[in-house]
Structures are given as C-alpha cells and as structure tokens.
Amino acid sequence: MVSRRQTQVIGLVMSIIVLVLLIWLPHHNGSTNTLRWAQVLYIGVAAMGLNLLTGYNGQVSIGHGAFFGVGAYTSALLMHNHGWSFLPTLLVAAPLCFLVGVLVGFPALRVKGLYLALVTLGLAVLFPDLTKKYVHATGGTNLVSLNRGELSPPAWVPTSVSAIGRDDQWAYYVCLGAAVVLVIAALLIVRSRFGRALIAVRDHESAAASVGINAARVKVMAFALSALYAGIAGSCSVLVTHLANAEKVQTFQLSIEFLVALVIGGTATVVGPLLGAWLVVTLQHWISDTLPQHVGSLGPLKRVLGDPAASPALFGIMLILFVFVLPDGVVGGFRRAWARFVRNRNQTPHHAPAPLAT
Amino acid sequence: MVLLSVEDLLVTFGGVVAIADLSFTLDEGQICALIGPNGAGKTTLFNCVSRLYEPKSGRITFDGHELLRMPAYRIARLGIARTFQNLALFPALSVTDNVLVGGYAQGKVNAKRRAEARDILERLSLDHLADRPAVGLPYGTLKRIEIARALAGRPRLLMLDEPAAGLTHSEVDELSELVRALRDEFHLSVLLVEHHMAMVMSISDKVVVLDFGGKIAEGTPEETRANPRVVEAYLGAPAS
Numbered sequence: 001m002v003s004r005r006q007t008q009v010i011g012l013v014m015s016i017i018v019l020v021l022l023i024w025l026p027h028h029n030g031s032t033n034t035l036r037w038a039q040v041l042y043i044g045v046a047a048m049g050l051n052l053l054t055g056y057n058g059q060v061s062i063g064h065g066a067f068f069g070v071g072a073y074t075s076a077l078l079m080h081n082h083g084w085s086f087l088p089t090l091l092v093a094a095p096l097c098f099l100v101g102v103l104v105g106f107p108a109l110r111v112k113g114l115y116l117a118l119v120t121l122g123l124a125v126l127f128p129d130l131t132k133k134y135v136h137a138t139g140g141t142n143l144v145s146l147n148r149g150e151l152s153p154p155a156w157v158p159t160s161v162s163a164i165g166r167d168d169q170w171a172y173y174v175c176l177g178a179a180v181v182l183v184i185a186a187l188l189i190v191r192s193r194f195g196r197a198l199i200a201v202r203d204h205e206s207a208a209a210s211v212g213i214n215a216a217r218v219k220v221m222a223f224a225l226s227a228l229y230a231g232i233a234g235s236c237s238v239l240v241t242h243l244a245n246a247e248k249v250q251t252f253q254l255s256i257e258f259l260v261a262l263v264i265g266g267t268a269t270v271v272g273p274l275l276g277a278w279l280v281v282t283l284q285h286w287i288s289d290t291l292p293q294h295v296g297s298l299g300p301l302k303r304v305l306g307d308p309a310a311s312p313a314l315f316g317i318m319l320i321l322f323v324f325v326l327p328d329g330v331v332g333g334f335r336r337a338w339a340r341f342v343r344n345r346n347q348t349p350h351h352a353p354a355p356l357a358t
Numbered sequence: 359m360v361l362l363s364v365e366d367l368l369v370t371f372g373g374v375v376a377i378a379d380l381s382f383t384l385d386e387g388q389i390c391a392l393i394g395p396n397g398a399g400k401t402t403l404f405n406c407v408s409r410l411y412e413p414k415s416g417r418i419t420f421d422g423h424e425l426l427r428m429p430a431y432r433i434a435r436l437g438i439a440r441t442f443q444n445l446a447l448f449p450a451l452s453v454t455d456n457v458l459v460g461g462y463a464q465g466k467v468n469a470k471r472r473a474e475a476r477d478i479l480e481r482l483s484l485d486h487l488a489d490r491p492a493v494g495l496p497y498g499t500l501k502r503i504e505i506a507r508a509l510a511g512r513p514r515l516l517m518l519d520e521p522a523a524g525l526t527h528s529e530v531d532e533l534s535e536l537v538r539a540l541r542d543e544f545h546l547s548v549l550l551v552e553h554h555m556a557m558v559m560s561i562s563d564k565v566v567v568l569d570f571g572g573k574i575a576e577g578t579p580e581e582t583r584a585n586p587r588v589v590e591a592y593l594g595a596p597a598s
Binding site: 004196197199200202204206208209211212213214215268 | 408409410429430431432433434435439440442446447448449450451455458459460461462463466467489507511
C-alpha cells in the first residue's frame with residue numbers, strides 16, 4: 001500500500017538527492033556547463049514566479065521579462081555605478097520588483113485572459129524603451145556591462161574548491177541558493193491559506209468572494225509575488241551573464257521562455273517550472289550548438305539548420321509536440337503514471353458512493 | 359427576532375426589471391423558502407445578498423448591518439454562507455481544502471479549524487473523500503460538499519440555491535431531513551430557493567412567492583398553497 005505519507009517521503013528523499021547532486025555539480029563540470037546550470041536555475045525561479053500568477057491564480061502574463069529586467073538592472077546598476085557587492089542589491093531589487101508587481105497588478109484587475117496577456121505583452125515592449133530613456137551606459141546603449149572586479153564575490157567566500165573559477169562558482173551557488181529558498185517559499189505559499197485563496201479565485205471568483213476572499217487583493221498579491229520571483233531571477237542572471245540587457249527581442253524572448261518552461265514542466269506544480277527550465281535551456285543548447293555539429297555531412301540540411309531562425313522554429317515545433325503529448329507538462333504526466341502505479345499496487349476498489357450520491 | 363430584512367429592493371438589468379420593490383423578512387432560526395416560476399428573481403435576490411449584483415435601490419439589512427454598503431468579500435464575515443445553483447466548487451482543491459476555504463473568513467487555519475472541517479465532513483458523511491480532489495465526484499456528492507463548505511464559514515444564515523435540483527426522490531427526502539437537522543445542530547436560519555414543492559412545503563416555516571420580480575404571496579406553507587394568486591402564477595389563470 002502506497003499512502004499519501006509515503007509519497008511525501010519519496011518526494012522529500014528525491015529532492016534531497018537532487019539538491020546534493022546540484023551542490024556537487026561544479027566539482028564535476030567545467031565553467032560553461034556550470035553556468036548553463038546556473039541559467040537553468042534562474043530561469044526556473046522566474047518560471048516558478050510566473051507559476052504563482054498563471055498556474056495557481058489563472059492570470060496569464062507574457063511580460064515577465066520586464067520584471068526580470070527590473071531585477072537585473074537594479075542589481076547591475078547598483079554594482080556598476082555604486083560599487084555595491086551583489087547580495088545587498090537583492091535587498092533593493094526584491095522589494096522594488098514586488099512594488100512594480102503591485103503597480104502592474106492593479107490595472108490588471110480590469111482585464112482577464114487573452115486581454116491580460118496582451119496588456120502584459122505591452123509591458124515587455126515598454127520596458128526596453130524605459131531603460132533606453134533612463135540608462136546611459138558606455139556607447140550610448142542601455143546595456144550595463146560589468147567587469148570582473150565589480151562581479152567578484154565578497155571576501156568571506158572561500159577560494160575555489162572545484163576546477164572552475166571562484167567567480168563562476170559564486171555565481172552558480174548564488175543561483176542555487178536563491179532557487180532553494182524560493183522553492184521552499186513556493187511550497188509554503190501554495191499550501192497556506194493564501195495559496196488556497198489563489199486557487200479558489202482562479203477556479204471560481206464569485207464563490208471565492210462568497211466565502212470571504214478579497215479577490216482583488218489576492219490577485220494583486222499574486223502579481224507582486226510573481227514579480228518578486230522574476231526580479232530575483234533577473235538579479236541572479238547578472239552574475240552569470242555579466243550584464244543587464246533589455247533589447248526588445250531579449251525581453252520578449254525571456255517572457256516566452258518562462259511561459260514555455262512553465263507549460264512544459266507543468267502548471268500549478270512546484271517543481272514543474274524548474275524541470276521545464278532545464279528542458280528549455282537544454283533543448284535550446286542542443287538545437288543551436290549540438291545539432292548543427294552532427295548534421296555537417298548532410299549538406300542542404302545544414303544550410304537550413306544553420307539559419308538563425310532555425311533554432312526558434314525547431315523550439316516552437318518541440319513546444320507544440322509537448323502540448324499535444326503531455327498537455328499537463330512533465331510533472332502532470334509523471335503524476336498520472338504514478339497514480340496508475342499506486343492504484344495497481346493498492347488493488348483496493350474505490351469506496352462505495354456515499355448515501356446521497358447518485 | 360428579524361435576522362435578514364429586505365426592503366423595497368429594485369434590481370434592473372438594462373431596463374429589464376428583475377426584482378421590483380421586494381420586501382420580506384427572515385426571523386432567526388426560520389427556514390424561509392423563496393419560490394416562483396423560472397425568472398421570478400429568486401437567484402437574483404441571492405446574488406444581491408451576496409453582493410454579486412448591485413441593486414438599483416432598496417435596503418438589505420442583516421443583524422443590523424447594511425449589506426449594500428459593503429463589498430462581497432465582507433458578507434461571509436457577518437455570518438452569511440451560500441451554495442450556488444450551478445455548482446461552484448474549487449475542483450483542483452481536495453474536499454478538505456474546499457471546506458477549509460469555506461472557513462476563510464474565520465482567519466488563520468490551525469488545528470482547531472482542521473478539526474472543525476473534519477467534523478463537518480463527518481456530519482455530512484463525506485469523511486472518506488477528504489483527500490480526494492473535488493473534480494470527478496458524483497453530482498449529489500458535490501452538492502453536499504458545497505453545503506459542507508458553507509457550514510465551515512460558521513454561518514448564522516445559510517442560503518441554499520436549488521439544493522434538490524438533479525437529485526433523485528430518495529435523495530431529496532434525505533436532503534430535507536438534513537436541512538432541518540443542520541438548522542437545529544448549527545443554529546442556522548435558512549433561506550431556500552427551491553422548485554421541489556414537496557421539499558419546500560415539508561420543511562419551510564415561511565414561504566415567499568415571487569413572480570416577475572415581485573412578491574405575490576407570503577405566509578406559512580398552508581397559506582401560500584391556498585392563495586389563488588400563487589395557483590395562478592404556477593398554473594395560469596382559469597379560463598373564464
């Protein structure tokens with residue numbers, strides 16, 4: 001008999017194994033690989049934030065690249081112009097993103113579904129213009145590039161224990177730390193009274209109001225929290241990419257990536273977005289780097305795959321496949337398989353219907 | 359003592375009068391049924407009390423509070439809970455979580471609140487379904503989960519919108535008994551919208567009959583049954 005409790009214990013054990021593997025990872029991988037994993041982690045964090053809004057609260061956003069950008073620029077500018085070290089910048093970036101989330105959340109109360117998606121898309125389009133107006137970095141661009149000195153970890157960080165440099169190792173562990181803290185926070189949030197309110201508002205707003213839930217407040221809070229997640233992800237990304245960048249294409253592409261990671265991984269599940277982020281980053285890497293190397297002998301195919309548009313196109317095809325094959329994401333598919341396994345093991349028929357049931 | 363009082367309520371939807379100058383009261387501990395043909399304005403009245411609809415004019419007072427001055431989410435805190443005509447559960451949440459959300463207005467969820475939720479589930483013979491998601495359960499069960507969710511708000515007034523719709527004969531009998539029993543156990547007053555006349559006549563202390571948004575009769579079940587205007591509303595005017 002596999003009980004609920006046992007399922008929970010299995011989940012806990014698996015999480016610990018994954019965590020140990022992730023801690024050990026820089027000791028085994030080179031810099032490039034380690035930083036790619038750091039990228040998985042920060043994209044996963046942003047997707048987790050989007051999940052609180054879209055998955056649990058039912059508000060679709062394709063503008064989260066903007067919140068990510070606010071976090072990235074806040075950290076980058078504080079480090080570049082004011083000589084801050086990274087960690088204190090989080091204390092500014094996180095509350096700031098939360099606040100921006102509240103400001104966006106209020107007008108978002110007026111629109112739903114596709115319209116809301118369009119409004120948030122506007123956010124992703126607007127944000128790069130704002131940075132162009134107010135950020136004047138070298139060369140007149142809005143790109144904030146950080147040098148090694150500005151990125152170096154604080155003095156208390158031990159010298160490198162692995163094969164890779166101290167800076168890269170620091171970047172990776174910061175991303176890992178943020179991911180761990182925010183996964184635990186997300187678990188606590190979705191199981192709390194507020195988490196149930198998020199779901200209740202998503203599933204039936206009038207019924208939620210009838211039990212005393214202030215739907216407007218819950219929705220704005222969902223926006224703010226998810227902006228905070230995306231912002232912290234943006235801050236962390238600065239350590240990995242060494243810059244804050246808000247080209248229109250970049251902001252938009254990130255927004256879509258978060259959404260794709262969420263859908264592939266599984267909406268309204270806590271680990272889904274992280275898994276989805278891993279798949280997104282790995283697929284992208286595979287399509288743009290690995291695949292072209294192996295089709296060298298295929299002549300005409302190489303020309304097609306060498307095209308810069310090939311990667312997004314293949315990516316799109318894979319996304320469509322995923323939506324068809326695993327509509328509830330990897331986690332949803334796994335859950336169904338697990339449920340079948342548990343049912344087969346238990347072999348107990350369902351309880352007889354209650355007296356009043358038809 | 360009057361618990362709920364509706365005075366001169368007027369509700370219009372773009373020129374169509376849904377409720378016209380409706381006044382009635384519900385006493386503490388009473389089971390009051392609102393009946394009338396489809397479109398008479400029964401559910402509209404529920405939605406006004408829940409603050410989902412905005413009446414044009416009139417007053418609704420509950421235990422001295424002016425309901426029309428507060429937002430929808432404040433209503434539960436006063437002790438008003440309801441069920442919906444077309445089920446309005448939260449399908450993704452487990453049965454227990456649905457009941458816990460029902461007690462949202464009570465504040466923080468602690469061990470005591472969980473124990474209460476368990477007791478309510480047990481009282482409605484739903485305890486074996488506690489960990490199941492609400493989605494996919496049979497219709498009659500879902501209707502009972504809605505009642506359980508409403509009870510978790512520890513209401514003084516329970517509003518049931520067509521609880522018998524879609525149930526079989528024997529289920530309706532059980533439901534009638536259940537509503538009376540819950541009224542006594544939980545010290546409730548009940549406002550009931552129902553088409554099932556046998557149920558209405560057997561459990562109500564008072565019946566209010568609506569037709570085209572207006573009240574055409576009010577009284578005990580016996581009185582309303584004998585009222586010629588009620589007969590006319592239901593069966594049409596006798597041929598002259």
